[in-house]
Amino acid sequence: MSDPRRQVPRTDTLLADPQLAAAGERLGLGLVKDVVQRVQQRIRDGEVSPPHAVDAVLAALPSTASSLRPVLNATGVLVHTNLGRSPLSAAAVEAVVAASGTTDVELDLATGRRGPRGEAAIAALLAAVPAAEAAIVVNNCAAALALVATVLGQGRELVLARGELVEIGDGFRIPDLLVSTGARLHEVGTTNRVTLADYRGALGPETGAVLKVHPSNFVVRGFTREVDVADLAGALDGTGTPLVADIGSGLLQPHPRLPEEPDAQGTLAAGADLVLASGDKLLGGPQAGLVLGRAELVQRLRRHPLYRALRVDKTTLAALEATLRGPLAPVQEMLAADVDGLRVRARRLAAHLAAQGVDAAAVDAEARVGGGGAPEHPLPSAAVSLPASFAEPLRRGAPPVVGYLDGDRTLLNLRSLLPSADDDLAAAVLAVAAQ
Template identity: 80%
Template sequence: MRADPRRRVPRTDTLLADPELAAASARLGRELVKTAVAQVQQRIRDGALAPADAVPAVLSGLSATASSLRPVLNATGVLVHTNLGRAPLSPAALEAVVAAGATTDVELDLVTGRRGPRGEAAIAALLTAVPAAEAALVVNNCAAALALTATALGGELVIARGELVEIGDGFRIPELLEATGARLREVGTTNRVTLADYRAALSEQTGAVLKVHPSNFVVRGFTRSVPVAELAAGLAGSGVPLVADVGSGLLRPHPVLPDEPDLQTTLADGADLVLASGDKLLGGPQAGLVLGRAELAQRLRRHPLYRAFRVDKTTLAALEATLRGPLPPVQQMLAADVAGLRRRARGLAARLAAAGLDAVAVDSEARVGGGGAPEHPLPSAAVSLPAEFAAPLRAGTPPVVGYLAGDRTLLDLRSLRTEDDEALAAAVLEVAIRCR
């Protein structure tokens, strides 16, 4: 008679008592390891795994952390990729997050022992980076910044029809504004608006004039918009605030992106408040940035809704470190030298070809992504592999996300740090071995 195969399956308590799995339980939590043990036991019951290989199999199935989020190599050529978490944090910001994860003085003045202002250092760093601003505050994303602004300023919001935009995942600016209770006064047409249109719409009910940068599309042809400087001059003396949502978080003009609005210039041109994201071209954590006139910033800060949108200590720490620390990865990628990218691509392709792979270096076009500079391609270089590499690369460790171009998988290097090249080559070689 055949022995019951269930007798061959190691007991749960026996496996959990193994020193390596006990250490993993201490690091990741017992329940997570127990779940991995149960999965391995089932594989043994199914005959897909030998009992002697149970512990290594459990260890290989565990995440590096207790979170299910996995680090990914972004070879898409999209520098700010929303599906991949937008801007990767700098080493300085990551260290700051770890430090802030402990007990901190986020709202304590250590000299007096009394409650201190929350986020004071991050705000100071913002004001240093954007000297045209009198004051600043930070909320949890740019949509929150816009909702808080609309609610706190109240009344009717005057906005050009061509700026009633939809961004990612069906999210529409007018729906957000209307959800705050604001009334929208649309001016102009889809393709043209003039200063006279704005001025004619002003009334005693006007809470603000809102200018939204259409960051993910471009309208060409017979078009007209009103620049911030012209609009600010036209509103002078009206008492109506001009609020500009510039979106991408570019602090100052950048030579690579001459048409992308930045916070410093927009304020210098006369905007009373500017709104932006922290996790796009700024290269920091997810945050909504509000900068401008002190009186208006204080109105937003004292509004009850501000409490609901307040950021945590790790966001404040990462933002401050991004602003004060070395150049964050997104800004390094933006400034990457094309000749250097081509050298990297040729080196990686030669290494992979030497291992017998169909790999070649090719020129490519990268993008800013994240709703920034939609028609401004960035010259780049990529490693080209057969199309069948795309799916197994995504399933590897670490996952590598490239993109398909015809019958080839392209791994664009502008969206990868130079120090990631070794991990990229190893991931490709591992896929090649598995697929042979």
């Protein structure tokens, strides 16, 4: 009997196939070669017949050279950190593609001289938040906080309430970040109560700034007290001590669906000197840290050497500008979705699936903002209910669908999906049902 290894097609023979050669030009030769070698092993193991080697390689190749896979977010969490937070709008995606080549990111084409970096994105940000005199953009909100703490607090004291010494996920703690910059923390109040007198008593010649951090993912109820931005700003008036508010969620203007969520415009109008926020949460843009407020303070941050290490690239600037100037971002559409419309979608999808023999039903559900925003403010929603056995194969499907288990059912919550995804969602469920 001949050695079965002789039947395995040679690597160079497979790579020379026109279809695989084209894939190599698109994805990279190394990636295609790795898949070829895996298919060759499958041939040795008897899982693939030699004549079908090319087809097996093509089937195993990813759609892009990145390992990241598009996922249908049916969790009902609009800003899901594990799923990349906010999906970009079509306008933002087009802007990223346009900016991916050679651009005029720091060149004034009229004069041929160096121009200001990200000028258009900053102008769009200031137009969206008129209370801000100036703004800069860094790579995330933690970077914004680190920059502020370095410039205003290094070797000095940052005053903040004990109830705002928060951990925001994956072990990341705000006080650890602040101390790492060289700032000293002056904690005031108790876990559940802080007064204006506590803040006043902490002020002194060593005070670099007063910091307010909006709680993320939790709410303290009961015997509590806090000092709002307007009262703090009044107490600090004339002292020369900056008031910095980290609002986190990226809400630039008040939103009727989230009446208790702080926004950048309102916080600055109430008297904050600087506001910090995320670009990839409720704003619906790319990962970015936004710093808005008094021009003199923003300029101090921009001049510090650390800013250079934290600034964003051309694609982020392009996506941010397009998000601010373009149509509603997907997360904003999801937030604004009418619950009756969600129910109509759920009934339509469930009826279509049931007609194909799937045990599906439309049910009411609750959604969440996510990303630390509005933790006690559920959003009414609708979902498609499936047997619990669908959850895992849906996650492993193409495209993957991430829902959640509720008792003995898998729920696919529609508030975190735009209507344009309904056909893909139905197809993914039917593919699992056919297995």
